Amino acid sequence: MTVLLFQLMVEQKISYNHKNMEVFKAIQTRYSVRNYKKDPVPTEKLQKVLEAARLAPSAHNAQDWKFVVVQDSAKRKALAQAAGQDFIATAPVIIVAVALEPEQMMSSGNPTYAVNLAIAVDHMTLMAAAEGLGTCWIGAFSQEEVKEILNIPRNFKVVVLLPLGFPAGVPGPKSRKTLKEIVSHDSF
Numbered sequence: 001m002t003v004l005l006f007q008l009m010v011e012q013k014i015s016y017n018h019k020n021m022e023v024f025k026a027i028q029t030r031y032s033v034r035n036y037k038k039d040p041v042p043t044e045k046l047q048k049v050l051e052a053a054r055l056a057p058s059a060h061n062a063q064d065w066k067f068v069v070v071q072d073s074a075k076r077k078a079l080a081q082a083a084g085q086d087f088i089a090t091a092p093v094i095i096v097a098v099a100l101e102p103e104q105m106m107s108s109g110n111p112t113y114a115v116n117l118a119i120a121v122d123h124m125t126l127m128a129a130a131e132g133l134g135t136c137w138i139g140a141f142s143q144e145e146v147k148e149i150l151n152i153p154r155n156f157k158v159v160v161l162l163p164l165g166f167p168a169g170v171p172g173p174k175s176r177k178t179l180k181e182i183v184s185h186d187s188f
């Protein structure tokens, strides 16, 4: 089993060679892009972003998600309207992340889909940043309207709209709490 796994890693050029890891750079670079260039997203870059979602972990490896890639201009405009956020339509691509098992709960009392989908979408935002692309999490939108626009069945749940494209502006300063404010050790 271990040999097989190793073989698979070699074949797929997967390794944990830390010298190749640029994750922190992508984390530092990513910001919410609210203004996009008209340039299309090259197919290889789009594929890489989607692959980053596909490889994301999920509870019980359920992979309880589907990602609708929206490039049609009329549908992008309709999605922007459903969110009441015009800038979304300026992105050449909007990836709509859909949870297929929104009723599932973990024994911890947390909804599984929210955790799973958040990880997959964050993978996409970081891969996009690494590819020079911008994204913006969109969590404020009409669930019903988005489902209607994209023919999403009622029993599923739309979690995030993710505009994707080349950034037209420059990032502002990051506003974050200090580590001291958000971390404690050995006790809350």
Ligand SMILES: Cc1cc2nc3c(=O)[nH]c(=O)nc-3n(C[C@H](O)[C@H](O)[C@H](O)COP(=O)(O)O)c2cc1C
Pocket: 030, 031, 032, 033, 034, 085, 136, 137, 138, 139, 140, 141, 174
């Ligand atoms: C779950 C979630 C939902 C969000 N929804 C929206 C949204 O509807 N519209 C928007 O412009 N930004 C939205 N954001 C972006 C946040 O405002 C942004 O991430 C935060 O201000 C930090 O800025 P940064 O992403 O540039 O680092 C959302 C972010 C998250 C994580």
